[in-house]
Amino acid sequence: MSYSPTESLDRLYRLHHGWLLQWIGRRTRDRECAAELAQDTFLRLLSKPADLSQLRQQRAYLSTIAHALMVSHWRRADLERSYLQALAAQEPTAQPSPEQRLAALQLLHAVAEKLEGLAPRPRQAFLLARLSGLGYAEIGCRLGVSERMVKKYMAQAMLHCLRLRTPELISA
Known part of the structure; x- marks a missing residue:
């Protein structure tokens, strides 16, 4: 029997x-978070009109979408935690206003979203260089790789950023 998309x-x-x-x-151990992610999973389905009645593995499909949303949620939480730790290390007089904090977090989330397609090591190297202002030698020490490898990671990150700006390079 075939149903309408709704x-x-x-x-x-x-x-x-x-x-x-x-x-x-079971994975998040947080009821409120689980409820939000479950709702987001179904919202995601709303934005992708498809014949869901033809799905053979409905739970597998739902869990795949939910898993991607959980990973994204955990990345955002890690990013926020890191930002708040960095703020806590600053002098009280250098603390940003609540509006500035929100704007910074929104910008960090946007950057993180853009870098999601990048492998973890190049992403870490890029963020350490751009956000922390570390040199390649220091990044290499933190990541446990050579300075030459850091240069490779940075080249990968720069190419990724370039492809985001000019999508026609993706097919190259």
Whole structure:
């Protein structure tokens, strides 16, 4: 039986929302976070109109989407935690206003999102160089690699950024 996209999503939600909530909850150990991520999973389906009634592995499909959302959530949380730790190390007089904090966090999230397609090591090297102002030798020490490897990582990161600005380079 074929359903309309809305009926398919409604049916998928009724059949699997409880299971998905538990699945995410076991991984996050946070009910509120699990509820948000479960809702975001179904919202993601709303933005991708498809015939969900034809899915053979519905739970696998939902868990794949939810897993990607969890990883993104954890990355954002790590980024926020790092930013707040860096702020705590500053003098109280150098603390930004709440508006400046929010703007900085939004900018950090935007940068992190753009760098998601980059491998972890080049991403770390890029962030250490650009945000912390570290030199290649110091980055190499932190990452446990040679300065030459850091240069390679930075070249990969720069190419990634260039491709984001000029998508036609992606096919090159």
